[in-house]
Amino acid sequence: MAERIYSYQHLLHFTQNVFKQIGCSEEHAATAAKVLLSADLRGVDSHGVARLTGYVRLWEAKRVNAKPDIRIVHETPSTAVVDGDSGLGLVVAPYAMQVAIDKAKNVGTGWVSVEGSNHFGIAGYHGMMALEHDMIGIAMTNASPLVAPTFSSEKLLGTNPICVAIPAGKEFPFVADLATTTAANGKLEILQRKNLDTPLGWVQDANGQPTTNAHALKSGGALLPLGGDREHGSHKGYALGAMVDIFCGVLSGANYGPWVPPFPAYVPMPQSMPGKGIGHFFGAMRVDAFRPASEFKENMDNWLHRFRSAKPIEGEEKVLVPGDPEREMEQSRMEHGIPLLEPVAEDLQQLAAKLGISFELQ
Amino acid sequence: MAERIYSYQHLLHFTQNVFKQIGCSEEHAATAAKVLLSADLRGVDSHGVARLTGYVRLWEAKRVNAKPDIRIVHETPSTAVVDGDSGLGLVVAPYAMQVAIDKAKNVGTGWVSVEGSNHFGIAGYHGMMALEHDMIGIAMTNASPLVAPTFSSEKLLGTNPICVAIPAGKEFPFVADLATTTAANGKLEILQRKNLDTPLGWVQDANGQPTTNAHALKSGGALLPLGGDREHGSHKGYALGAMVDIFCGVLSGANYGPWVPPFPAYVPMPQSMPGKGIGHFFGAMRVDAFRPASEFKENMDNWLHRFRSAKPIEGEEKVLVPGDPEREMEQSRMEHGIPLLEPVAEDLQQLAAKLGISFELQ
Numbered sequence: 106m107a108e109r110i111y112s113y114q115h116l117l118h119f120t121q122n123v124f125k126q127i128g129c130s131e132e133h134a135a136t137a138a139k140v141l142l143s144a145d146l147r148g149v150d151s152h153g154v155a156r157l158t159g160y161v162r163l164w165e166a167k168r169v170n171a172k173p174d175i176r177i178v179h180e181t182p183s184t185a186v187v188d189g190d191s192g193l194g195l196v197v198a199p200y201a202m203q204v205a206i207d208k209a210k211n212v213g214t215g216w217v218s219v220e221g222s223n224h225f226g227i228a229g230y231h232g233m234m235a236l237e238h239d240m241i242g243i244a245m246t247n248a249s250p251l252v253a254p255t256f257s258s259e260k261l262l263g264t265n266p267i268c269v270a271i272p273a274g275k276e277f278p279f280v281a282d283l284a285t286t287t288a289a290n291g292k293l294e295i296l297q298r299k300n301l302d303t304p305l306g307w308v309q310d311a312n313g314q315p316t317t318n319a320h321a322l323k324s325g326g327a328l329l330p331l332g333g334d335r336e337h338g339s340h341k342g343y344a345l346g347a348m349v350d351i352f353c354g355v356l357s358g359a360n361y362g363p364w365v366p367p368f369p370a371y372v373p374m375p376q377s378m379p380g381k382g383i384g385h386f387f388g389a390m391r392v393d394a395f396r397p398a399s400e401f402k403e404n405m406d407n408w409l410h411r412f413r414s415a416k417p418i419e420g421e422e423k424v425l426v427p428g429d430p431e432r433e434m435e436q437s438r439m440e441h442g443i444p445l446l447e448p449v450a451e452d453l454q455q456l457a458a459k460l461g462i463s464f465e466l467q
Numbered sequence: 468m469a470e471r472i473y474s475y476q477h478l479l480h481f482t483q484n485v486f487k488q489i490g491c492s493e494e495h496a497a498t499a500a501k502v503l504l505s506a507d508l509r510g511v512d513s514h515g516v517a518r519l520t521g522y523v524r525l526w527e528a529k530r531v532n533a534k535p536d537i538r539i540v541h542e543t544p545s546t547a548v549v550d551g552d553s554g555l556g557l558v559v560a561p562y563a564m565q566v567a568i569d570k571a572k573n574v575g576t577g578w579v580s581v582e583g584s585n586h587f588g589i590a591g592y593h594g595m596m597a598l599e600h601d602m603i604g605i606a607m608t609n610a611s612p613l614v615a616p617t618f619s620s621e622k623l624l625g626t627n628p629i630c631v632a633i634p635a636g637k638e639f640p641f642v643a644d645l646a647t648t649t650a651a652n653g654k655l656e657i658l659q660r661k662n663l664d665t666p667l668g669w670v671q672d673a674n675g676q677p678t679t680n681a682h683a684l685k686s687g688g689a690l691l692p693l694g695g696d697r698e699h700g701s702h703k704g705y706a707l708g709a710m711v712d713i714f715c716g717v718l719s720g721a722n723y724g725p726w727v728p729p730f731p732a733y734v735p736m737p738q739s740m741p742g743k744g745i746g747h748f749f750g751a752m753r754v755d756a757f758r759p760a761s762e763f764k765e766n767m768d769n770w771l772h773r774f775r776s777a778k779p780i781e782g783e784e785k786v787l788v789p790g791d792p793e794r795e796m797e798q799s800r801m802e803h804g805i806p807l808l809e810p811v812a813e814d815l816q817q818l819a820a821k822l823g824i825s826f827e828l829q
Contacts, residue, residue: 213543313780418675
């Protein structure tokens with residue numbers, strides 16, 4: 106499919122303008138744009154500007170509040186619950202992660218559960234906020250139900266990602282950012298567009314049987330938890346996705362399980378929702394709350410070097426550490442620009458026209 | 468293979484006597500026996516009394532200190548590092564988890580990384596200690612390298628389990644306890660004993676190629692991270708196992724990666740070990756540090772009920788919540804006794820003879 110290349114600055118500026126047009130403050134628009142674009146930079150194309158129109162539609166449907174009063178509603182020295190007041194998750198999440206970081210400064214660690222939020226972009230952005238403070242960062246979110254627990258024919262969980270970002274000394278840091286499913290929904294969408302089959306273990310059909318049909322979700326099928334089937338440990342992926350759901354939804358007072366609101370504004374909201382909006386969970390741990398930061402970093406560098414220099418299997422170039430491909434992509438796209446599929450670029454142009462701002466097709 | 472049935476009390480009493488015979492205090496022996504037997508009760512037969520002789524051999528090889536001075540070596544209001552002084556992990560881990568619980572009482576959460584320990588039995592026991600305090604419990608440990616990262620032909624990680632235990636109201640609690648590999652080593656050992664093949668995705672051979680040979684580990688092969696291969700998300704299982712290794716080893720000052728000491732006493736210790744013993748990591752979060760416990764439990768009951776009553780796929784009886792099979796097993800074995808394979812029972816009898824105590828074959 107044809108692509109067009111845009112500079113990071115061009116897309117950042119445009120995205121910021123879009124958020125200002127729907128009523129976000131200058132500061133919120135800047136934050137939201139930076140968070141959204143971090144997905145494009147890191148190569149997670151499904152979670153970046155391709156979703157910008159989707160965010161605007163949520164605002165049009167009055168499911169997103171452009172002027173939220175984001176605030177702490179409960180706290181202890183090491184914990185807080187933040188109410189996002191239906192704001193953009195792109196803005197609510199960095200606020201909440203900052204609360205976690207501030208608490209970690211005071212008592213060693215900080216843990217924040219969030220209610221009343223919306224989609225927050227990539228978990229990686231928020232977890233990585235901890236790195237510059239010599240802290241380990243953790244970020245999770247629940248999401249609308251696309252995933253069937255092991256043995257279930259019903260979809261009860263989202264793709265519920267987990268980010269763990271760990272600082273280092275001279276080596277590049279460790280940044281894991283993973284959906285708790287075999288394959289993220291974005292990868293499935295690529296196969297759908299190309300009309301290709303999935304590998305076995307990614308999806309099941311409406312009866313819960315294994316299938317390779319990439320379109321199975323549209324006819325009652327479901328994504329599968331990491332592991333794919335019971336024999337390959339899907340009960341573990343299910344347990345991890347469930348943990349994310351409970352930390353984000355049940356601990357905060359947000360919705361959880363089958364009641365998490367959908368991203369597409371045309372999908373009706375679930376009935377009898379038990380909580381407020383979507384939930385997130387953030388953690389920050391000062392490494393020097395455990396041992397001197399210099400010692401930690403020296404050992405972390407040793408860990409990273411050992412793994413990065415491991416002997417690869419034949420046919421593979423090298424062993425990667427989580428976050429390596431995304432960091433390399435970010436360097437490349439910052440320098441050479443971000444490619445957008447033509448339909449995405451056209452979608453942004455239409456959005457610009459609707460909002461009365463400009464988006465030049467390059 | 469023939470089995471013999473023993474009562475829980477019989478095995479508990481015997482195990483306690485074994486630990487006393489090698490020099491543990493009355494209190495440590497009682498704790499160690501209770502932790503070890505919790506594996507047999509919950510059906511994790513690979514981690515229970517079948518390993519008792521292995522623990523004694525570690526003591527004989529002077530790798531386990533029967534009279535450890537377990538202590539906090541660094542702390543903040545929400546964190547601590549505990550030095551296990553080469554004690555049994557079965558004793559060090561409950562000590563460290565109690566520190567996490569005490570810190571959570573004070574500041575909402577507690578997080579403890581442990582150095583200088585040994586194998587701690589099942590992670591589930593330690594995580595579940597939090598439940599009676601209306602806390603969420605987290606327990607992890609690193610272990611000697613049996614697992615190859617994605618694209619690696621070298622074994623650099625252990626099976627590195629994660630336990631997350633979450634309290635509820637009227638419903639049974641959520642207790643996930645999972646190795647970050649496709650299959651736990653115990654399951655592989657069962658296939659080895661029966662000379663059966665593994666499914667694809669469990670192990671690779673010495674060249675890093677997929678194999679179904681259950682004996683592949685003995686000839687340079689490796690267990691695979693949850694996911695099995697790149698296409699099925701093994702980089703996610705690798706990332707989770709790596710996170711466990713870093714939280715347990717690098718954060719505490721224990722060994723990590725390929726340097727984690729082995730469980731079998733006949734296996735030589737790694738060269739140039741960067742830390743002390745094996746590492747663990749524990750967390751405790753008071754649910755009322757986030758929202759009133761009664762509200763949390765009401766919503767958690769709703770979550771658990773919804774998942775337990777989900778529509779199962781054809782041919783499956785019901786959808787399970789993590790911990791359900793183990794809890795049912797515990798109830799059954801407490802009532803009807805614990806079956807031991809004949810070689811395990813005979814091994815315990817020989818151990819008894821060597822230590823000058825009795826173990827009646829039933």
